Amino acid sequence: MTYRIAMVSDFFYPQPGGVESHIYQLSTKLIDRGHKVIIITHAYKGRTGVRYLTNGLKVYHVPFFVIYRETTFPTVFSFFPIFRNIIIREGIEIVHGHASLSNLCHEAILHARTMGLRTVFTDHSLFGFADAASILTNKLLKFTLSDVDHVICVSHTCKENTVLRASLDPLMVSVIPNAVVAENFRPRQPSEPLPPSSHDTITIVVISRLFYNKGTDLLIAAIPRICSLHPNVRFLIAGSGPKAIDVEQMLERNVLHDRVEMLGPIRHEEVRDVMIRGHIYLHPSLTEAFGTVIVEAASCGLYVVCTRVGGIPEVLPPHMTTFAKPEEDDLVAATCHAISLLKAGKLSTHRFHEQVRDMYSWTDVAARTERVYDGISGVLSAEAFYGARTPGDAAAAAAATWARGRAGVTSFALIDRLKRYYGCGIWAGKLFCLCVVVDYLLYVVLEIFAPRARIDRVRDWPRKAPGLDGDHDAPRARRLRNKSWGN
CATH class of the missing domain: 3.40.50.2000 (Glycogen Phosphorylase B;)
Incomplete structure (x- = not known):
């Protein structure tokens, strides 16, 4: 099954870095597997508007104000109109955000859930628990991940850190490492x-x-x-x-x-x-x-x-x-x-x-990420997604419990979303609920005054047939990388 995916992050080329490289390489490999992928980021010096990169990868450089280390100023709602326009124009089904410190990522996941889209978040960094900056970042992460379909971390240490910071069930977090060409x-x-x-x-x-x-x-x-x-x-x-x-x-x-x-x-x-x-x-x-x-x-x-x-x-x-x-x-x-x-x-x-x-193989990373998309879209059953071999084993029981406990996440109903956000804290929970309600009302206003029928749909770049990327080492890469180095 193929998907229409939007990768969203403040961090992308021409700025060099691990997150930027990860988004680009993963996107191109997903395109090789037959999916449609676009990238939404902020404008960089000399790069505003729409750009096309290798392999037909389309990048939207949104002109937003940058405050620190290429992170945009958090506005919560002003990004929604242009984000909605892009999502409808491109026919996006899954929104995949990257990086805990990316404001565009957090806002995109909030707006995507309001629009009834599946969401995935990839964490690329570690944070503490004691200093003021980490406390605020962790609370923001808790807000975003309270209503996300799945989380990906780039290492097992990163997974442990993210689970603790956002109070997540470890079953909803997968470990998919970076790779290199x-x-x-x-x-x-x-x-x-x-x-x-x-x-x-x-x-x-x-x-x-x-x-x-x-x-x-x-x-x-x-x-x-x-x-x-x-x-x-x-x-x-x-x-x-x-x-x-x-x-x-x-x-x-x-x-x-x-x-x-x-x-x-x-x-x-x-x-x-x-x-x-x-x-x-x-x-x-x-x-x-x-x-x-x-x-x-x-x-x-x-x-x-x-x-x-x-x-x-x-x-x-x-x-x-x-x-x-x-x-x-x-x-x-x-x-x-x-x-x-x-x-x-x-x-x-x-x-x-x-x-x-x-x-290390980016094709292997793309295949494992595609499996996450299959899991959150219902293509894979809970037992298959979490690796149960027989209906009666421990993994099947864990998957069944997980499916019952997370059934609400598949629901986009406003009341179900508010229940999840309300548990984020005595005061923070109420503030988060208020943000979600305002976001929903803004969505209703946009649907009335800027109806979807008035938004032009873009023609898709010609797709490759799935699986024609020529990398035959992915199974071996997976076996070697999953091996413990004993450290």
């Missing part, structure tokens, strides 16, 4: 020239947004110590952010401009060119749900040194990585250990690319 991240080929450096120089690559949560402060503290311990080590740092000035000041204080090269922001297609200039990839993040960049680094033949936080230990097998605590001393020790292994010739990375290619 391995052919775009090949190791340096013999025909490609070596970087201009001495033969015994070891280059450590860092590609990251320079923010606090990405461990930039740890990096700033570790670089001078590593350089003093290993005179033949140099760094390549690519990325931008508010911490870039702190990195520059560290280089000034320690006179390290000749050993640390700051490349600034780079496009996603330039990542591989930077990766193949190095030997070790350093990832000092303080929180990470998955960490796609470390898979890209391993695919390029780099040994990975990273912090043991979030979902990172689930991403690569132990022979590709050295883990460190998110502390300065341990990060320095782990990096020096990797340097010593490299000098001693004990690191063999020549097969990393083939191993990553076998472990």
Whole structure:
């Protein structure tokens, strides 16, 4: 069965990042499987209106005001008229939102449920429970996910975090990891020239947004110590952010401009060119749900040194990585250990690319996401969706209980929706109910004064026949990725 899907998020190209890459790659693979997919995001500099990308992927760049880190200003209701217009024009059946901090995602899921559409949410990040920002974000997530059909997380750690933050039943959350296009991240080929450096120089690559949560402060503290311990080590740092000035000041204080090269922001297609200039990839993040960049680094033949936080230990097998605590001393020790292994010739990375290619496949991710769509649309029974083998086993009983307990989610009736929102808190529940009622009234007004008959329906881009994407490694990728790495 094919579907008409709208991917909605504040985060998309031309901004580089893991969420942006995930949405694009998943969308193109779903198109390869015969589905219609559009993307709704906000306008970026030089990109407003409708754009077409490779494979006939249509992107709506809505001109909304951006306040912080490419997140639009939350208005709750002003997005509804244009969102409704796009959904009706394109004949959308499923709205798939991405990222907890995306305002467009939260609003789209609310409006989609008001319009009677199926909804899916994918969480790409981890949040705490104690600081004010996390508390507010978690309450917003609770509001959105109280009336969503299914949730996808990119790692098991991310699933545990999301279940706790939004008070979800774990059965309504699936784990579908990110992937990489391995052919775009090949190791340096013999025909490609070596970087201009001495033969015994070891280059450590860092590609990251320079923010606090990405461990930039740890990096700033570790670089001078590593350089003093290993005179033949140099760094390549690519990325931008508010911490870039702190990195520059560290280089000034320690006179390290000749050993640390700051490349600034780079496009996603330039990542591989930077990766193949190095030997070790350093990832000092303080929180990470998955960490796609470390898979890209391993695919390029780099040994990975990273912090043991979030979902990172689930991403690569132990022979590709050295883990460190998110502390300065341990990060320095782990990096020096990797340097010593490299000098001693004990690191063999020549097969990393083939191993990553076998472990991760976007076609496999698309197939598993399609199964979620089948589950929420009723194509699969509850027992089939949750993996029961016989009607009497534990999985069948759990699925039956789940189906009874979640029967209300399949209902779009206003009274059923209000019951779900009312349980979100003593005061928050009432506020959420008020928002839903206003949203419903706005929908009625739009249906009266801007009837569907006046909205032109667009012609669909010619579809491919399902299953003609040519990836025959998906079953093997699934088996390898579901294997426990023992971390």
